[in-house]
Amino acid sequence: MYISDLAIRRPVVTVVAMLALVVFGLFALFALKTDEFPDVSPPIVSVTIPYPGASPDTVEREVIDPIEEAISAISGVDRITSSSLDSFGVMTVEFVFAKDLQEASQDIRDAISQIRADLPPEMEEPILARFDPNDFPIVQLALASRTLGGGELTRIADPGLTRALRSVPGVAEVRVVGGVERELTVELDPRALRTAGVSVGEVVQALQTQNLAAPVGRLNRPLEERTVRLRGRLDRPADFERLVVAQRNGRLIRLGDIATAKDGTEEPRSAAFYNGQEAVGIEIIKADGFSTTDVSARVGARVAQLRTTLPAEVELLVASDAGPRVANSVADVEAALIEGAVLTVLVVFLFLNSWRSTVITGLALPVSVLASFIAVWMFGFTLNTMSLLGLSLAIGILIDDAIVVRENIVRHVEMGKDHLTASREGTSEIGLAVAATTLSIVVVFIPIAFIGGLGGQWFKPFALTIACSVLVSLFVSFSLDPMLSAYWPDPHVPLERRAWLSRILARFNAWFDRQAEGYNSRVRQLGVPDQRRDATRVEHRLHEGEGARGGASGARPA
Numbered sequence: 001m002y003i004s005d006l007a008i009r010r011p012v013v014t015v016v017a018m019l020a021l022v023v024f025g026l027f028a029l030f031a032l033k034t035d036e037f038p039d040v041s042p043p044i045v046s047v048t049i050p051y052p053g054a055s056p057d058t059v060e061r062e063v064i065d066p067i068e069e070a071i072s073a074i075s076g077v078d079r080i081t082s083s084s085l086d087s088f089g090v091m092t093v094e095f096v097f098a099k100d101l102q103e104a105s106q107d108i109r110d111a112i113s114q115i116r117a118d119l120p121p122e123m124e125e126p127i128l129a130r131f132d133p134n135d136f137p138i139v140q141l142a143l144a145s146r147t148l149g150g151g152e153l154t155r156i157a158d159p160g161l162t163r164a165l166r167s168v169p170g171v172a173e174v175r176v177v178g179g180v181e182r183e184l185t186v187e188l189d190p191r192a193l194r195t196a197g198v199s200v201g202e203v204v205q206a207l208q209t210q211n212l213a214a215p216v217g218r219l220n221r222p223l224e225e226r227t228v229r230l231r232g233r234l235d236r237p238a239d240f241e242r243l244v245v246a247q248r249n250g251r252l253i254r255l256g257d258i259a260t261a262k263d264g265t266e267e268p269r270s271a272a273f274y275n276g277q278e279a280v281g282i283e284i285i286k287a288d289g290f291s292t293t294d295v296s297a298r299v300g301a302r303v304a305q306l307r308t309t310l311p312a313e314v315e316l317l318v319a320s321d322a323g324p325r326v327a328n329s330v331a332d333v334e335a336a337l338i339e340g341a342v343l344t345v346l347v348v349f350l351f352l353n354s355w356r357s358t359v360i361t362g363l364a365l366p367v368s369v370l371a372s373f374i375a376v377w378m379f380g381f382t383l384n385t386m387s388l389l390g391l392s393l394a395i396g397i398l399i400d401d402a403i404v405v406r407e408n409i410v411r412h413v414e415m416g417k418d419h420l421t422a423s424r425e426g427t428s429e430i431g432l433a434v435a436a437t438t439l440s441i442v443v444v445f446i447p448i449a450f451i452g453g454l455g456g457q458w459f460k461p462f463a464l465t466i467a468c469s470v471l472v473s474l475f476v477s478f479s480l481d482p483m484l485s486a487y488w489p490d491p492h493v494p495l496e497r498r499a500w501l502s503r504i505l506a507r508f509n510a511w512f513d514r515q516a517e518g519y520n521s522r523v524r525q526l527g528v529p530d531q532r533r534d535a536t537r538v539e540h541r542l543h544e545g546e547g548a549r550g551g552a553s554g555a556r557p558a
Helices: 002-007 010-029 056-071 103-114 150-166 190-196 198-208 235-239 292-307 322-353 353-361 364-378 385-398 399-413 419-451 451-487 500-555
Strands: 044-050 076-086 088-095 127-130 139-144 171-177 180-190 215-220 224-229 246-249 251-254 259-265 272-274 277-285 315-319
Touching: 002 010, 002 419, 010 364, 044 056, 056 076, 056 103, 103 127, 139 150, 139 272, 139 292, 150 171, 150 180, 150 277, 150 292, 150 315, 171 259, 171 292, 180 190, 180 198, 180 235, 190 292, 198 246, 198 315, 235 259, 259 500, 277 292, 292 315, 292 322, 315 322, 315 399, 315 419, 322 353, 322 364, 322 385, 322 399, 353 364, 353 399, 353 451, 364 385, 364 451, 385 399, 385 451, 399 419, 399 451, 419 451
Parallel strands: none
Antiparallel strands: 044 088, 044 127, 076 088, 139 277, 139 315, 171 277, 180 259, 215 224, 246 251, 272 277
């Protein structure tokens, strides 16, 4: 074969090629992102339609039905699910996997815009959100205290902690759960309103027009321009009480005359608890293209820094962290991969009874596994459970080609040929069978990479990893194994001078050969009578046929 002949003639080129595969495989391994599962992105878009004050029946009749009809006309829509609730409706639009999510979102916006004039004017603009498994938080924190309330904890969490956590590389979003937002409440006194002759509308208008910050002009200088801004944002209850609401009979009526301003919190719509204690939750979502374990480690380091800046009575606790779980899952698969490789090499040594032959065949494992990481990196996959599972299942296959090639070379050496000739002729003789065996495995797994839908996204790393690693093992068995067999032969040492382990394995192999020979002899003994009976039957049928032909010829008239 051309590959084996070239490898034997140019051993330095062969060694350099194997080292290049190993080095680039190591670089690819360290460059891969670690995640628990493959990156699966189902084409699902969620549409939330606020309709304040509407009942569920009204939402369904006036909003959901027209929008469903408009969206169903979009190409690529697979299924639409909707629910009508009090004051809003929710629609989930599922597309076929060939549909691009950004294009699908834009098509939904265009469809709603075309019928916007037919929808109720009280309806607010729909909110579109693409479903992404990466939107689930990888780290959840709990900010708790035995002395501070929800409002104080919320002001510590946002914007202080959230701003620090958003600056961590790989963090896409930081959400506050169970927070209680600060709210200035104005409690109107009905008697004071009637006495002053002020309506509720005047109070609302005064709050809207006087509680704002807006630019009112510019100051121009020869080389400078400054903006004059009216600082009208009120911050304290006392500032609100001094706000002028109206003027009656030359008298200014202030908000404090007809109402009471209180600094409080808004009505809570969500709550967070940690170990039965009221807390404020902080959810951290990683960005696309970043490793879960890396982002989790960076967030943990930033949390340790933030704890030193918090008051003594406030605790920042880690409620859940996906980083260690993902790392443990990947580590378990990696451990199974290493255990399988070690056991495979031990079995090879058990039957070959030669540490040189074991090394020559066993080198196919690390080279093939590391080279497969190059393919994983080039295909854009992550180091996840599915890709490592493919390698775990392929461990026993990766060394098969090398074992077959090595055994055939040893057989040619036992026939009296020199090692160079045995390596060349032994590889050429068995090359077609080895290539056919390997390519049959490849053609089984390659079509899996072209499966569409959710199953294809799950099993594509699994199938391509196996196919690439098996192809590399075929290349190694045709290049490295013949070269090492030609230039690094087994020394011929008598059995009595071998090590104790080698003598034990030699006795085991001799016993195994006797059992195999006994089995073959028994099969031959059982097969001979059957063959004799079959030969007798054939001979009897031939005699019967000759007799029938003879009788027929004798009965023919002259």
